[in-house]
Amino acid sequence: MRNKSKMFLWESVIGLGFLSGVWTAIGINPQSLIMGFVGQSASHVYPDPAIRALFIVLPTILLVISIISAYRRGKIPGLFSIIIAYTSGLLVLTSPVLAVFILFFAVITGILATR
Numbered sequence: 614m615r616n617k618s619k620m621f622l623w624e625s626v627i628g629l630g631f632l633s634g635v636w637t638a639i640g641i642n643p644q645s646l647i648m649g650f651v652g653q654s655a656s657h658v659y660p661d662p663a664i665r666a667l668f669i670v671l672p673t674i675l676l677v678i679s680i681i682s683a684y685r686r687g688k689i690p691g692l693f694s695i696i697i698a699y700t701s702g703l704l705v706l707t708s709p710v711l712a713v714f715i716l717f718f719a720v721i722t723g724i725l726a727t728r
Contacts, residue, residue, distance in 0.1 A: 621691060625683040626723040630695035631716055634702020644672055687726035694722035 636642060652668030683691055697719035705712040 621683070621686040621727050622720060622723050625679070625686065625691065626694050626698045626719055629679050629683060630698025630719065631702040634699040635705055636702075637699075638703050638706045644675070648672055687723060690722060690726035694719045694726055697722060 648668050648671060652665060655664050655668065680692070683695055687694065698716060701712045701715035701719060704715065
């Protein structure tokens, strides 16, 4: 497997898609928890409203960067594979067998998207 395919699968399909779906299914968002903690810590050290605003906007900026990066690597089929992986992550608690099959389909689609 080429390096581009491997990076796309791990970062985008598994990381952005599947794990985001799992966190949504569980009901927590680790990124918002971490950003909230770091934002509070930073505001105690340097109480500037601009720092607080940065930590409010930063998760959206990171999501946009992730989607743009995924699009550059896999184009439309790559984004489609991320959506499939996200659906698999959502289903992992209710139907693990179906989630594995859907994740397998997402990985195959991700491989084909980077070729």
